[in-house]
Amino acid sequence: MNQSNNLIEDLVDALRCMPGIGKKSARRIAYHLLERDREGARHLAGRLTAAMDQIGHCQQCRMLTEKTICDFCSQERRDPTLLCVVETPADVYAMNEAGYKGRFFVLMGHLSPLDGIGPEELGLDQLATLLDSGEVEEVILATNLTVEGETTAHFISEMVRARDIRTTRIAYGVPYGGELEYIDSSTLTHALNGRRDFT
Amino acid sequence: MNQSNNLIEDLVDALRCMPGIGKKSARRIAYHLLERDREGARHLAGRLTAAMDQIGHCQQCRMLTEKTICDFCSQERRDPTLLCVVETPADVYAMNEAGYKGRFFVLMGHLSPLDGIGPEELGLDQLATLLDSGEVEEVILATNLTVEGETTAHFISEMVRARDIRTTRIAYGVPYGGELEYIDSSTLTHALNGRRDFT
CATH class of the missing domain: 3.40.1360.10 (Dna Topoisomerase Vi A Subunit; Chain: A, domain 2)
Structure with missing residues (x-):
């Protein structure tokens, strides 16, 4: 059935250009947009085109x-x-x-x-x-x-x-809120080597 | 900074019309498309517009x-x-x-x-x-x-x-591959009531 139901399948395939979106999520998104948010989808299409066409890199910092x-x-x-x-x-x-x-x-x-x-x-x-x-x-x-x-x-x-x-x-070490028990040993080694005077 | 960096933020906001896509995922998707897959993003924009404009419901079954x-x-x-x-x-x-x-x-x-x-x-x-x-x-x-x-x-x-x-x-019951230990009791009750002769 898939190949004949063209526009939906095309949309599902196109959605998969996004990282983390597989076939199942793509289908769910396509149906959601078609059934409930056609305006949002049209808006997204416009924003995508504008962003891809107009966004480049900063000549100074490459942002x-x-x-x-x-x-x-x-x-x-x-x-x-x-x-x-x-x-x-x-x-x-x-x-x-x-x-x-x-x-x-x-x-x-x-x-x-x-x-x-x-x-x-x-x-x-x-x-x-x-x-x-x-x-x-x-x-x-x-x-x-x-x-x-x-x-x-x-x-x-x-x-x-x-x-x-x-x-x-930037400093290596234990992340803020981190519990030593759950920190991997390389991080702990770095945290130990990078120790500072307590003030 | 956000409000002046318009096109990127607009894109991030627009991406959130998709179910399951929050602010963080939207930003990740936007950067991925801008840095690595502008063609894919343009294609997606086209497919979105085509699908939203042309897909309706089947006059017989509402598909x-x-x-x-x-x-x-x-x-x-x-x-x-x-x-x-x-x-x-x-x-x-x-x-x-x-x-x-x-x-x-x-x-x-x-x-x-x-x-x-x-x-x-x-x-x-x-x-x-x-x-x-x-x-x-x-x-x-x-x-x-x-x-x-x-x-x-x-x-x-x-x-x-x-x-x-x-x-x-359609039948209620234990899903294929299901282990009884992990099945909720209402499902089990239904599976029991719906039992059939073993062939």
């Missing part, structure tokens, strides 16, 4: 934005001496919500030679230009605490040190 | 379709003496996959007087016309085994009996 320079870069009140390097746009929001007040640089990924992602793909020449501008006094490496994130952080730290700029890495 | 009469109704090889009444289009696919070979009637919901859903909203006059055509010899009530589904099945069974047509209800 996703529809402008030439993104809002984070153009905000006067952000500290230009601090530069936080993150992997994804979602990380920018996460750091911003955590109270970070400096500038950002978004790699849009991490080094992954097997997938053909090298320094060029991560815009590291753009980062070099930024560092050479002389404004930045500290680069905070906030890539993920994964093998790939660590490798990327190492690579960038070399670049930064060559320019005599301070490099820091 | 979602872009045609006047849906594929299930127009298939010659389906047994016209059997009519299976279900709540949603998803149920049609489920019954079809389970090997059911007759016709369908889709209520697009269940009786729910408090939400203003009565016999008219479920298209029961259309069902009556179908029953009066004289072709149907058995109506299988396959509404959900919930309070609302049961009420709806009861209501329809009266309609069908008044026309001297056989009515049946």
